[in-house]
Amino acid sequence: MTAASRLEGQGPLRALVESVLAPLVARDGGALRWVRRVDDVVEVSMGGACLGCPAQRDTIDTVLLPALRRLDPTVAAVRVVARA
Numbered sequence: 001m002t003a004a005s006r007l008e009g010q011g012p013l014r015a016l017v018e019s020v021l022a023p024l025v026a027r028d029g030g031a032l033r034w035v036r037r038v039d040d041v042v043e044v045s046m047g048g049a050c051l052g053c054p055a056q057r058d059t060i061d062t063v064l065l066p067a068l069r070r071l072d073p074t075v076a077a078v079r080v081v082a083r084a
Contacts, residue, residue: 010037016071017044021064025050040076042068056080
């Protein structure tokens with residue numbers, strides 16, 4: 001995948017995070033924000049009720065990653081890089 005095609009692919013992934021996944025996380029008092037995509041890793045920030053939540057990794061592995069992979073199967077991981 002070229003750098004240009006990776007940048008083009010960020011639009012739909014970002015839209016999914018901002019319009020679907022962030023509101024889903026917010027229903028439980030959390031905050032989720034798109035940061036960027038670096039190669040095959042999507043970076044997000046999490047805050048609110050997600051801070052210190054023992055289920056944060058489960059949310060990433062069972063909700064965020066599968067949803068992102070449905071849209072783009074090349075996504076290998078979701079990494080929390082900052083707090084929202």
